[in-house]
Amino acid sequence: MKQLFLRHARLFSFIIAVIICALIPLFVKSPYYISLLVVTIVNAALSMTFIMMLRTGLISMCVAAFWGIGAYASAVLTINAHLSFWLSLPLSAIITAAFALIIGYVIIRNAGFAFVIMTTVIGMLFVVAIGSISALNNYNGISNIPAPNTIDLPFLPAIIFDSKVAFYYLALVIFVIVILVMNAIYLSKVGRAWNAIGLNPRLAVSLGIDVFRYRLLSFVITSAIAGLIGSFYASYQGFIIPTAFNLFPKSIYLMVYAILGGVEYATLGPLIGSAILTFFPEFVSMTQEISIIIIGALLVLLIIFLPKGLLSLLHPKTAFAPWLKKGQHKNKIMPVSERPGEAKKI
Amino acid sequence: MTTETILRVDNVTKHFGGLIALDKVSFDINKTEILGIIGPNGAGKSTMLGVISGYYPATSGKVFFAERDITRLPTHKIIELGIGRNFQASTLFMSLSVSENLFYGFHLSYKLPIWKNILRLPSAGKEEEELKQRGIQILDKMGLGIVKNEITRNLPHGYQRILGVCIALATNPKLLLLDEPMTGMNQNEIQTMLQLVRGIRDSGITIAMIEHNMTAVMSLCDRIVVLDHGQKIAEGLPREIQTNEQVIEAYLGKK
Amino acid sequence: MLSTWGQLAFNGLTIGLIYVILAAGLVLILSVTEIFFIAYGQFYMVGAYVTWYTAKSLDLPYFLSLVIGVLATAALGLLSYLFIFNRIQYSDTRFLSTITAALGLSLILGQVALLIFPTTPQSIPTVFHGALTLGKITFGVDKLALIGMGILVTIVLFYLYEKRGVGRAMKAVSLAPEVAALQGINAKKIYFLTMAIGTALAGFAGGILAPSYNISTSMGNNVIASILLMTMLGGMDSLLGAVAGGLVVGLILSFGQYYLGSIVQIYLFVIIGVIIFFRPNGLLGHRTDIGV
Numbered sequence: 072m073k074q075l076f077l078r079h080a081r082l083f084s085f086i087i088a089v090i091i092c093a094l095i096p097l098f099v100k101s102p103y104y105i106s107l108l109v110v111t112i113v114n115a116a117l118s119m120t121f122i123m124m125l126r127t128g129l130i131s132m133c134v135a136a137f138w139g140i141g142a143y144a145s146a147v148l149t150i151n152a153h154l155s156f157w158l159s160l161p162l163s164a165i166i167t168a169a170f171a172l173i174i175g176y177v178i179i180r181n182a183g184f185a186f187v188i189m190t191t192v193i194g195m196l197f198v199v200a201i202g203s204i205s206a207l208n209n210y211n212g213i214s215n216i217p218a219p220n221t222i223d224l225p226f227l228p229a230i231i232f233d234s235k236v237a238f239y240y241l242a243l244v245i246f247v248i249v250i251l252v253m254n255a256i257y258l259s260k261v262g263r264a265w266n267a268i269g270l271n272p273r274l275a276v277s278l279g280i281d282v283f284r285y286r287l288l289s290f291v292i293t294s295a296i297a298g299l300i301g302s303f304y305a306s307y308q309g310f311i312i313p314t315a316f317n318l319f320p321k322s323i324y325l326m327v328y329a330i331l332g333g334v335e336y337a338t339l340g341p342l343i344g345s346a347i348l349t350f351f352p353e354f355v356s357m358t359q360e361i362s363i364i365i366i367g368a369l370l371v372l373l374i375i376f377l378p379k380g381l382l383s384l385l386h387p388k389t390a391f392a393p394w395l396k397k398g399q400h401k402n403k404i405m406p407v408s409e410r411p412g413e414a415k416k417i
Numbered sequence: 418m419t420t421e422t423i424l425r426v427d428n429v430t431k432h433f434g435g436l437i438a439l440d441k442v443s444f445d446i447n448k449t450e451i452l453g454i455i456g457p458n459g460a461g462k463s464t465m466l467g468v469i470s471g472y473y474p475a476t477s478g479k480v481f482f483a484e485r486d487i488t489r490l491p492t493h494k495i496i497e498l499g500i501g502r503n504f505q506a507s508t509l510f511m512s513l514s515v516s517e518n519l520f521y522g523f524h525l526s527y528k529l530p531i532w533k534n535i536l537r538l539p540s541a542g543k544e545e546e547e548l549k550q551r552g553i554q555i556l557d558k559m560g561l562g563i564v565k566n567e568i569t570r571n572l573p574h575g576y577q578r579i580l581g582v583c584i585a586l587a588t589n590p591k592l593l594l595l596d597e598p599m600t601g602m603n604q605n606e607i608q609t610m611l612q613l614v615r616g617i618r619d620s621g622i623t624i625a626m627i628e629h630n631m632t633a634v635m636s637l638c639d640r641i642v643v644l645d646h647g648q649k650i651a652e653g654l655p656r657e658i659q660t661n662e663q664v665i666e667a668y669l670g671k672k
Numbered sequence: 673m674l675s676t677w678g679q680l681a682f683n684g685l686t687i688g689l690i691y692v693i694l695a696a697g698l699v700l701i702l703s704v705t706e707i708f709f710i711a712y713g714q715f716y717m718v719g720a721y722v723t724w725y726t727a728k729s730l731d732l733p734y735f736l737s738l739v740i741g742v743l744a745t746a747a748l749g750l751l752s753y754l755f756i757f758n759r760i761q762y763s764d765t766r767f768l769s770t771i772t773a774a775l776g777l778s779l780i781l782g783q784v785a786l787l788i789f790p791t792t793p794q795s796i797p798t799v800f801h802g803a804l805t806l807g808k809i810t811f812g813v814d815k816l817a818l819i820g821m822g823i824l825v826t827i828v829l830f831y832l833y834e835k836r837g838v839g840r841a842m843k844a845v846s847l848a849p850e851v852a853a854l855q856g857i858n859a860k861k862i863y864f865l866t867m868a869i870g871t872a873l874a875g876f877a878g879g880i881l882a883p884s885y886n887i888s889t890s891m892g893n894n895v896i897a898s899i900l901l902m903t904m905l906g907g908m909d910s911l912l913g914a915v916a917g918g919l920v921v922g923l924i925l926s927f928g929q930y931y932l933g934s935i936v937q938i939y940l941f942v943i944i945g946v947i948i949f950f951r952p953n954g955l956l957g958h959r960t961d962i963g964v
Contacts, residue, residue: 130771177945181952184908187708187771188900189948192941195897203935259535260527267510267521274508277470279496279525279588319893323775330772360783367779374772375759 085250092243102235109235109307111342111349112242116249116300118328118341120293123253125334126265127289128272129179130187132318133194134325137294139316141167141301143201146213146311156219160302167298168291175290179283194318201313212312216305238307245303249296250338256292257337265289320363324348327366330373333380340382347381423448423592423623424469424500429478431464431647438464440647441478446592451614451624453638453655455631457667460644462627463505466594469625470502471495482592497525501590503581505597511570515561515580518569519552522587526551552587559583559613575606579613586617593617595626599633611637635659643667675808680927686815686884688922689822690877694895695902695914696829697873703909703959704846704866707757707770712874712899713892714781719745719875720887721789727796727882734799738879745875746868752777753867761863778892785889798883814884821880825873826915833911842866846909847959898925898937905944907957916956 096105117134124131144166148159178189202210219241222230232238256262264285267275272282305311315321325341328348332340352362377383424446431439439461446452454462467473469480471492479488487495496502510518526548527534534541556562559579564572569580582598598614599607611633618624628634634641634655641658643651645667651658658664694716701709723741726732732740756777760769798814805811833839844852845862853859881887902921906913921940928936953959 125768128767130768177949180949184702184708185904185948185952188904189945191710192897192901196938196941199934200938203933203938255535255537258537259541260524260531261535263521264524267524270510270512271508274504274510274584275521276472276492277496277502277504277508277588278522278584279493281491281493319779323779326772326775330768334768360787364780364783367776367783370776370779371756371773374769374776375756378760378763378765378769 089243089247093240096236096239105235105239107349107353109239109242111345112246113300113304113307114325114328114349115342115345116246117297118325118332118345119249119253119338120296121325122329122334122337122341123265123293124289125269125329126257126262126337127268127286128182129286129290131190131290131293132187132322132326133190133197134293134297135316135318135321136194136197137167137171137297138301138304138321139197139201139311139313140170140294141298142305142311142316143207143213143301144298145302145305146216147207149217149306150213150215156217156302156306160299163302164295164299167301168295171291171294172287175287175294179286179290182286191318194322198313198317201316210313212310213305214310216309216311218306218309232306242303242307245299249299253296253337261285261288320366324366327370330370330378330380333382335379336382340380343381421447423483424625425479425481426465426469427479427481429465429468429480430476431461431468431473432476437647439468439475442644442647442649443478444642444649444652446623446625447640449618449621449623450639451618451626451637453634453641454625454627454644455629455634455641455658456644456650459646460667461647462644463596464647465644466502466596466625466627469495470500470594496588496590499589499591500594501585501588501592502594503578503585503596503598505600507574507577507581509569509577509580509584512568514566514568515572516549516552516556516565518580519556519583519587520549522584523548523552525588555583555586558616559586560609575602575609578602579610582613582617586622590622592623592625595624595628597627597629599628599630607633677927678807678809680930681923682809682811682815684923684926685919686818687926688919689819689826690881691895691899691902691922692826692915692918693822693873693877694899695906695918696826696911697870697877698899699903699906699908699911699914700833700842700866700873701870702903704842705753705757705761705863706846707761708774709870710771710774710896710900711752711778711781712870713894713896714778714785715745715749715871715874715892716878716895717785717887717889717892718748718781718878720878720882720891721785721794721889722875723879723882724794724796724887728794734796734883737796738876741879742872742875745878746872749867749871749874750864752871753864757867758860758863778896782889782893789889791889793886793888795886796882800883812884818880818884825876829873830911838865898940901940901944903954904948905954907954909959910954910956913954913956917954 095108099105099108117138121131121134141163145156145159145163148154148162149156154162174193178186198210201207207213218232221232224230230237232241257265264275264280267278267280268282268285276282328344329341330344331347332342332344334340348366357365373380422445426442426444428441428443429439430437430441442461442465454465456462464473468475471487471490471494475488479486481487482495482498482500485498487498487500490498510521527544529541529544534544553562553565556565559582561576561579561583564576569577572580578598578601582593582595585593585595595614599610602610607630614624614626614637626634626638638655640653641651641655642649643658643661643664645663650663650667651661653661694712698709698712701707701712719741722744723734723737726740727734727737730737756773757770760766760773763769798817800812800814800817803810803812804816833842841852841857841862842865844855844857845859849859852862878887878891898921902917903914904917905921906915906917924940925936928939932939948954
C-alpha cells in the first residue's frame with residue numbers, strides 16, 4: 072500500500088488537497104471568506120494561464136482581456152440569447168479561443184518584444200474597446216447576469232446556485248478540471264514541445280518542432296481557459312464592468328501571483344501567490360494607493376532577490392539571484408523554466 | 418538529378434545585407450556518402466548548412482532534397498522531410514539530463530494521434546517507453562550510455578558535442594548535416610567521433626560535414642567540396658583536393 | 673474645413689514632436705539595453721512634474737526649471753538602472769525579469785506621484801506669449817517654441833547617434849555586446865549612458881509640454897501604449913523610424929481624436945498590427961530579434 076502511495080504521491084496529495092478544500096465550507100461559515108476563496112481560485116486559474124504561455128517564451132500582458140472577453144460573451148449569451156449557463160460556459164471558452172486564434176496568428180509571428188508590446192496595448196485598449204460598444208453598455212458594465220441554472224440530479228437534492236458556498240464548489244470543480252487538463256497537456260508531447268521552445272527555440276526548430284504553431288496553440292488554449300473562467304466569473308458576480316479587465320491592475324496582479332509563488336511551479340506557484348495576496352489585505356489594512364506601491368515594490372524586490380519565487384526556497388541553493396554570488400556575464404537567452412520537470416508538480 | 422543524389426544545391430546565393438556569404442554555389446550529395454565541406458574561415462560553410470536546413474532563406478538559387486524543392490520551406494518542415502543537423506556551439510537543453518535531451522529529439526517520431534497522448538492512454542505510455550528505449554540505444558551506440566542521467570551542463574565539452582549529434586540522429590534523418598563535430602576535442606575524442614561518424618553512415622545515413630581538422634576530413638570523407646569567399650573553388654576526391662593548387666592557395670594565402 | 677485641418681495639423685505637429693522625443697528615447701533604451709522599459713511613460717510624467725514644481729512652487733525661471741526637470745529625471749533613470757536593472761541585466765531569466773522590474777517600477781512611480789502631487793491637472797504659465805494667426809489658424813508662440821525645441825533636441829540626438837563615437841558605441845552594444853566588448857567598449861557604461869539619455873529625453877518631453885498643456889499624474893500611463901506602438905511601427909532599432917513613427921502617430925491621433933474619439937487608438941493598433949504582420953522589423957528597422 073505504501074508503495075502504491077509513493078509511486079503516485081503527487082496524485083494522492085492532490086486528491087487529499089481537493090478533499091480538504093471540499094470540506095472547508097463545513098468549518099468556515101462566513102460568506103465573506105468563502106467569496107475570498109472563490110476569488111483566490113479565479114485568480115489562481117488565470118495566473119496559471121499566464122505561466123502556460125510563459126513556458127513557450129510568450130509573456131502576455133493581456134490575460135485579463137481574454138478573461139473579459141469570456142465574461143462579456145457569457146453575459147450576452149445568458150442574457151440576450153437566453154442560453155443556460157451550462158451551455159454558455161463552454162461556448163464562452165470557444166468564443167474567446169476564436170478571438171485568440173485571430174489575434175495570436177498576427178502577433179505571435181515575432182515573439183519577444185513585439186509580442187509583449189502588442190499584448191500590452193491589447194490589455195490597455197480592452198476597456199476602451201468595450202467602452203465604445205453601446206450594445207455592451209459602454210463603460211457602465213452589464214448587470215443582472217443570471218446565476219447557473221439549478222442542477223437536478225436523480226436521487227440527490229437539487230443544486231441551487233443561490234449562495235456563495237454553491238459557487239465555491241462550482242469554482243472548485245472547474246479549478247480541478249482546469250488543473251487536470253493543464254497538467255495532462257504539460258506531460259504530453261505538446262508540453263514537451265513547449266518546454267523545448269522555452270528552453271532553446273533554435274534547438275527546438277532543429278528537432279522538427281513548429282515553434283509558431285505550438286506557441287499559437289498555447290495562446291489559444293490559455294485564452295480558452297481564461298474565457299471559461301470569465302464565464303464563471305460573470306455568473307458568480309452577477310455583474311461585470313470593463314475596468315475589472317484592465318491591464319492595470321488585473322493583468323499585472325496575475326503576473327505577480329505567478330512570480331511570487333514561483334513560475335517554475337505551474338499550478339502551485341500561482342495558487343500560493345494568489346492565496347497570499349488575496350488574503351493579505353484582510354490582515355493588513357491599507358489604502359488602495361499604498362497597496363499598489365507595495366505590489367510594485369514586491370515585483371521589483373522579488374525579481375532581484377528571489378526571481379524564482381517563494382517555492383524556490385524549497386531548493387535554497389538555486390533560489391537566490393545569481394548576482395548575489397560572484398556573478399559572471401551570461402548570455403541573454405530566452406528564459407523560462409530551467410526545470411520543466413516541475414511542470415508535473417500539482 | 419540521378420537516383421543516387423540525395424541533395425542538390427543549385428546555384429545558391431546568400432546575401433546578408435551587403436555581404437555576399439554564398440555566391441552561386443552548386444554541388445550534389447550522393448546517397449550514403451560522407452561529403453566534406455571545407456574552406457578557410459568565413460568561406461560560407463556554416464551559411465551553406467544554414468541555407469540547406471532552412472535557417473537562412475536563400476537569396477537566389479534552389480535546394481532539392483530527394484527531388485523535392487525545399488528552398489522556401491521552414492526549418493521544421495525540412496527536418497520533418499529527413500534532414501537533421503547539429504550545431505557548432507553546444508546548443509543543448511543544458512539543465513536537463515542526457516537522456517531527457519535525447520528524448521526531445523523524438524518529437525517527430527510519435528505515431529499515435531495526439532489526443533491519445535494527452536489522455537495518457539496505456540498505448541501512449543507504451544509508445545513513450547519504446548521511444549525512451551530507442552533513445553538509450555542511440556546513447557549506448559554513441560558511447561554516452563554511462564552518462565545518460567547526468568545533467569548536460571556538467572558534461573565535458575566532447576561529450577556535449579556527441580550528444581548534439583545524438584539528438585540530431587533521434588530525428589531519424591536520411592541526411593545528417595554536421596557542423597564542425599570535432600572542434601574542441603582532443604585526439605582520443607576525435608578518434609571516437611571518426612568511428613561514430615562511420616557508424617552512422619554504415620547504418621544508411623548520408624552525411625555532409627563541415628570540419629577544419631584536415632586529417633579527419635581526408636580519412637573520413639568520400640568526396641570534398643571546398644568553399645572560399647562564398648564560392649565553390651574545388652570539388653572531388655580527397656587526394657585531388659589535397660593537391661589542388663587553388664585550395665592550397667586559399668588556405669595558405671590566408672596566412 | 674481647411675482651417676480646422678490646419679489647426680489640427682499644427683496641434684498634431686506639436687504633440688507629434690513630443691511623441692518623437694519620447695519614441696526616440698524609448699527606442700534607444702529598447703535597442704541598446706534590450707530592457708522592455710514600460711516604466712518609460714512615468715519618467716515623462718516625472719519630468720513634467722519636477723519642471724512644474726520648480727517653476728511654480730520654487731518660482732524659478734522656466735528654462736532653469738526645464739534643466740532641473742531633465743537632470744532629475746535622468747538621475748532617477750540612472751538610479752533605477754543602478755539599483756534594479758544592473759542586477760538583472762545578465763541573469764538567465766532576464767527577459768521576464770526586466771519586464772517585471774520595469775512594471776514594478778512603473779507602478780511605484782505612478783502611485784507615489786498620485787500621493788505627493790495634486791490630483792487635479794496642473795500647468796505652468798508659459799514664457800512664450802502671444803500667437804501668430806494665419807487665416808483662421810492660430811499658431812501659439814509657446815507651441816512654436818515647443819516645436820522648435822523639439823526639433824533642436826532631435827537634431828542634436830541624431831548628430832550624437834550618427835556622427836559621434838558615443839552613438840557608434842551604442843549601436844555596437846545594441847547589435848553585439850560581446851563583439852563591442854572586444855573592441856574595447858564598456859557595455860555596462862553604455863547601458864548606464866543610454867538609460868540616462870533615454871530618461872532625460874522623456875523628462876525633456878514632459879518639461880517642454882508643461883507650459884502648453886495640462887499635466888496629470890496619469891499622463892505617463894496614457895501615452896505609453898502609443899509610444900510602444902510608435903517604436904514598433906518605426907522599427908525598434910531605428911532612431912529615424914522613431915521620428916517618423918512619432919510624427920505619423922501624433923498626427924493620426926490628433927485628427928483621429930477629433931473626429932473619432934478614443935476609439936482611434938484601437939484603429940491605430942489594428943493598422944500597426946497589420947503593418948507589423950507584413951513587415952516585422954517595422955518601417956525602417958532591421959532587427960526582429962530584440963529582447964529575445
